[in-house]
Amino acid sequence: MFTKFLRIILTFLFIVNISTKLVLADSNYVLPYPSFMPGTTYYRLHILWETIMKYWYFGSFAQFKYNLKLSDKYLVEAKTLFEYKQYLLGYKALEKSDLYFSKTHLFLKRAKEEKKNTGHLQDLLRQAALKHTEVLESVSSNIPPDFVWISEKSSPTVLNLEKSIKNSIQIRKKII
């Protein structure tokens, strides 16, 4: 009787332990709310503002923050656009997110060369990479592998969405 009870307790503890580990595997990193979407009145102004801000964020730490912030922003934009089946726009937003994410690493490298302690930013980037991967994996299950975008006045574009998302995940996994 006692052994049976002990087994139940141990099994319960094992399950709790495993589930805690699973929860801990998720990143606590918080992504921003979706910002202005392409096609809205202020989108172009927003893009202009981003370009100006590039010069405001001077310094390797600040540039790291700028690029990570934009990478987050465009990832959220891509996710939202994919959810609304705006695959071409989502695809372009994801490309932008990848580009900014790749740049973060360059500025961390520069900061290291400037003898700045980058430990806390590396942790932040790792957390961000985990969160981005989580989001990208959830997106990949809800979109078609390929999509042909037929524009009104130009030739159709084949979007290899599955490959694009895999590539994005790969970029993030290099950091993890």
Add this chain to the structure above:
Amino acid sequence: MKKYLVVVYILLILLFTAFSYLFVDPNFSYLKSIYTSFSFTHRNFTTILYVIFIFLFFLFYLIFLKLAQIKYLVYRQLRFIILTISILLLFSYSSVLSYDIFNYIATAKVTYFYKENPYIVMPIEFTNDPSFTFVRAANKISLYGPVWLVLSGIPFYMGFNNPVLMLFTFKALNVAFYLLTIVLIWKISKNLISVSFFALNPLVIIEILLNSHNDTVMIFLALFSFYCLIKNKTKLSILFLILSILIKYATVFLIPVYVYALIKNKEKKNINKDRFFYYSFISMFILFLLSPIREEMYSWYAVWFIAFASFLITKKYIYYFVVFLSIGLLLGYVPYMYTGLYTSSIILLKYIIIILSPLIYTVYYFLFVKKSVLAKGL
């Protein structure tokens, strides 16, 4: 007699300069050799000494003001006193009652040494830099305006990245602006009482010359803007008001007064200086009263309105109200100094002390002074 008075006053300042070194921060490892921990281990004695110093400073202040009123204090002597105390306190330890000078240095280091934007990157992010260990606001982005940031480049480069040297170069910048403000008050008022009222006020001396707050830089630029306006140099005046606002933003509250003066100027009417400084005083005093909404009522904020009050020496109520409020503000440090705690009850006690002395004076004024003036009038 007057000569002895000046000598004793200067000796008192010298003693106060020595007293300031009892407050050397234990985390400021660069001055480890002179760190005594006295102010931390003998809190009651240190507090008593501080209170004695404050009362003596105010006693001398009132005597000097009286001497200036009866024209017994001449320009040359006042200049000697101001220059001597400026030089002596330039060598005092800067963070007796506040640690803001370390924030100025940290912000300048983030900008000029690490070449990072201090409005984005906080000093705490440079985890391997030991010179940030004693910065109290290391977890904040720059609190000051871009003009201050540009100006702070001068003492930063003159300090050769040496934390001890930078304490003095930053202080020298504030001392220079303290002297410039005094020159401007003299140029505008041509009155030694006005000059003494600002320059010898113990709160101004302690907060600017000892604690090295940058408020005098902002006030100098605002006063210079008004000076240009009086001289009909409108464009230059606007430029200096903007520069002043971009030091610490507080002088943005002067814009309504400034616009009023600008309109008068355009109408080719003479600016009523008294009214102009009175409104400026009221604006800055209101801002001072509102400061707890943002953070807390810090005593160095009083410099904002003391500078304008120095032009209102004929208004007796304001004159003595500012003196008594200055006493209250400086005594407001006592609860923290005595207990070493900064709890809500200590902050409450601080506010009670601050309010008490101007309140007593106000009651006295309306019960006795105003009544006797009215009685004489009748």
